[in-house]
Amino acid sequence: MRVLAIGTSYPKGPDDSTAPFVRSISHGLQDYGIEVHLLLPYHPDLDWPSGDPPVQLHTYPYVRRSWRRLHVWGYAGSLRSDVALRGEALAILPLAAASSLIHLQRLARRLKPALIHAHWLLPNAPLAAIVSRRTGIPLAISLHGSGAFMAERYRVLARAARFALRRASAVTACSRDLASRVEALGASAESVFVIPYGVDTAEFRPASESLRAKAKASLGAGPETFLVLAVGRLVAKKGFEFLIRAMPSLNGGHELPLLIIAGAGDLEQELRQLARSLQVSERVRFMGDTDRQRILELYRAADVLAVPSIHDAAGNVDGLPNVVLEGLASGLPIVASSIAGIPDVIQHEENGLLVPEQHPEALATALRRLASQPDFRQFLGQHGRQVAEESLNWSSITGRYAEVLRRAARGTTRA
Template identity: 45%
Template sequence: MNVLMLTSSYPKFRGDTTAPFVESIATNIAARGVHVHVVLPEHRELERAAVEDGVHFHPFRYAPKKEWTLWGYAEALRGDVKLKRGVYALAPIALTSSFDKMMQLTAREKFDVIHAHWVLPNAPAAALVAQRRKLPLVVSMHGSDVFMAEKNRAFGSAARWCFDRAAWITACSDDLMQRALALGADENKTELIPYGADAKVFHVHPEEAERVRAALNLKRDEVMILAVGRMVYKKGFEFLVRAMPQILQHTPSARLVLVGYGDTRAELETQAHSLGLNGHVIFAGRVPRAEIPAYFAASDIVTVPSVRDEAGNVDGLPNVVLEGMAAGKPIVASNIAGFPDVIDDGVSGLLVPEKDSAALADAIVKLMRDPSLRERLGVRGRAQVRENLNWETVAKKFVAVYERVQKQNVERK
């Protein structure tokens, strides 16, 4: 089976942390014998061979200079709230270029399915190609795409147009699926497929954990609270920083380690300074993806304090929660988005109300006080990843979708 994927984000090089879930979907589907071809935008940092891990890459050019490559790769939205200046001007060129690239590829080689990641901006071009080539279209929603469709009437109409033409639609969380149904997706062809993680990758030798703690200047008795993600408003890091004074009242040795980069880092640093948290909040910056498992191993508690930001944007299902579970760490997460789909509150993690720093602090302190609870939550979370929240299971589900829509397409012909 040949599948042509269109995406606007993908790790730009090995170890990059941009949209790693798309890479995991593609490579694990390829590992099941599917020929996967990925069409993606050029980028000034893109360093991919023609074929890697069984995935064929086809970058499309849309900007005269590489410095102008603002399309995709989590760069089009400022703080994940609004489109950056210049993106609207690039949109018609990028969409046309992606369409042309897919038309060229489908003219050269026989494909069975077209798979668009993010209904916006990618599904319109993918739908037109699917229509021209009489191929079934699968659309996968990841979060910011549905947010854009909800906030703009024209974008909402475009999303509905794509939903109507899709043979199958997938969402990574029930929250995202329900919002897509409200936008006009057909519930009879919409499926929840949560992301996964690899428990083997996150089983790290203790020496690696010690190395990370040493690099962060953490002593053995200091409690490491870890948060990983892009520094944008919907990640809710400001509420975690605000929770630290309350946490420190109970455990003065607590240290918050923030791994990631983004538009709000300067604001978070200013906030930490104003709260007198110098030395208690560590900004680790951009960490290579291969190093992330060691950071989880070094931590005592993993926090994912996502929120609905002021514009209404919210995560679909951040991989960090599944990776924390794969590492066997106790998780404290907001009770929104896809977290209730994968965390059984009190069994495989703790869920707290979003934007509630006091509740966040209480949950973290509860885990600090109860080592046996930390152990139980971590063990159960890791078991869930091994049982069903893994990339092999995700790939099986997507291959089943491809086979279903391919069969329907053949029967229609």
């Protein structure tokens, strides 16, 4: 079976961590006999010289290649702090939308796929729905978070989303929360399937104590340092402000705890200033944009993963942060906000600790508990690894995607 997919984000190269789940889904489907062609916006940093076999990548231009500053469509570059389109992205929106529509339709007529698969509700699903209607090819939509938020916020986008959802034979959501939100936007409950993301349990795996000590040393930290890791773009919905606010009341062992924040984004200077104002800047280290290999090293160094996600001021929230799955597979205890898709995979006091969002004291209390109870940390980490191996490995997750996509192609998803 051949599937023509459209997305706006994808790892720009083997070491890039932009939207890794799109690549994992696309690659995993090949193991279930599904040939995937993926249409993406052109980006000057897209570095797959031979494509990304077995996935067949296609790109569409929307501005001149020499206009590097205007290549802001997709690849986590279109939104400012994940709440509004950047000015440049808004300016090129008509060009990007027209080009993607033209190229998707051309590919659909040339490749004759059994199914069109749109990643993200916006902007891709309405464009895919137009091509689906023109060609008669069935449509499936996979939701990844921000598209639903934009549809909830703007009436004109809600209408576009509703058109796409009603055209789709199947809709997948990475969390129960996202599924309920998309049903409110117009998707029929019978066509919505909750499928969480998966994780590569061979790549992300627990570190031995000696390896953890070595990884800590590479960061200039001693083996007894309680190291808290947070990973993600520096945008409001990641909640890093509240994690930094928790730091003044943390202490542990013979050395003060160290917070490592891996990621880049619009709020970096604001977060640095917050750490200085709270007099914890020496214990909060910003790693900036971090490649995949470095991320693996940071997981090895960490004693705990913190995921303080929030609903930001505009109401945006992550669907299911990939870092939660990576932390589980890495055998790390996790302290995370009890919102969105996080409670779908984190069971309180079984494989992590759940806390209210935007609550520095709750974060500090949970982290102090883990700092003082290494046996409990080990218990949570072992159970998290077990969950990742048994139910969140990519092979089983893409098997669920394959089943839904095959049924969508046959038009048999609805009950």
